[in-house]
């Protein structure tokens with residue numbers, strides 16, 4: 001059976017030596033290389049590295065092993081067999097189970113790092129003892145990890161798929177139309193609005209496809225499929241530089257395999 005990462009929120013749990021440690025330094029994750037494969041180290045395997053850990057968060061389990069997220073602010077002396085790698089490189093190398101756990105670790109640590117002070121009164125916050133939340137010591141305001149919903153949509157015109165090149169994309173890559181959901185907006189309206197704003201196309205028959213957390217740093221991607229209704233492609237020239245209809249045998253460079261965009265594209269064309 002394939003391993004999977006089970007999310008558990010239990011802030012009372014303390015790490016033991018057989019738990020997996022997702023340790024981040026400067027945005028990179030510490031991994032152990034064993035027989036040419038990339039692993040997450042157990043706490044006991046990290047002893048020789050003498051890492052000065054910051055706060056630890058229990059994030060869930062892989063089989064019987066607990067998973068903890070933590071970071072360090074001092075340089076790690078990576079001895080033989082250890083390496084620091086970017087979360088994107090990690091995602092491209094490991095299975096879905098490890099990427100989900102590392103993604104959750106990254107989201108929790110990002111939230112921890114950016115909520116040291118109260119957004120309401122500026123007071124110092126502390127981590128709550130009974131849930132993953134921060135509480136202000138001055139005014140008791142409570143802050144939970146924030147997740148930003150974003151939509152992504154495959155617009156189909158018969159056998160053709162609409163793909164666009166965003167000004168941030170490297171390697172002349174093309175992907176699906178995507179964007180954040182506005183405050184007060186429902187998902188279908190966000191899908192329609194993004195497609196119209198970015199490429200000037202009206203769409204119909206919007207259907208939910210699937211979703212995926214996107215921990216760069218704290219999004220949840222909601223995937224949709226829709227059909228072309230009317231309009232000619234017209235890009236804004238700022239965010240989207242080019243867009244076009246593509247067929248299966250003439251696809252451009254596509255996003256990395258672990259991305260929801262790629263999984264939707266591979267599923268519909």
Ligand SMILES: [Zn+2]
Pocket residue numbers: 118119120121122123136137138139140141
């Ligand atoms: Zn406060």
